[in-house]
Amino acid sequence: MSAHIDETRLLALGLGEPPAPGEAEHLAACAACAAVPAGDARLWAQLRQLPLPAPPPDFSATALRRFRRARVRHRPWEIALGSALVTVLVVLVALWALRLVPGALVTLAVSLPRWSEVLAAGNSWTRVLAAAIPVLVLGAALLLGGVGVMLRRLTAVTAK
Secondary structure (H helix, E strand, O other): OOOOOOHHHHHHHHOOOOOOHHHHHHHHHOHHHHHHHHHHHHHHHHHHHOOOOOOOOOHHHHHHHHHHHOEOOOOHHHHHHHHHHHHHHHHHHHHHHHHOOOOHHHHHHHHHHHHHHHHHHOOHHHHHHHHHHHHHHHHHHHHHHHHHHHHHHHOOOEOO
């Protein structure tokens, strides 16, 4: 290399990154470029030897007291509202999915009173939709349960 090594690259070499073969040749031949990583390495070695400052004696107690004061509590109406919103969202998605199959909602409404007959002697869409309702109900229940657990977990999160 005839030109000097870039300053950014010299900084990386000073932080301990190994030089490329061309850079190693240049560092061996150029005292100016070789001095920069060596000086940086000495500086970092001296900084590592400095003692770490100790935290104030009451740091843990003060931090814990501030943490407990800043905890967020969810009120029951927030949990009820969140659950209602999730339920509405699940119903809207289910209704949208039923719109994709023409007549599925009517077939489903007519077949609900005779649930066992639907599964035994319906067309393929009726069987799929009849089997999908319990899955949708179970999915909504799991989703609402997950939201409830998540909201309970959030009560321990600190506020900024």
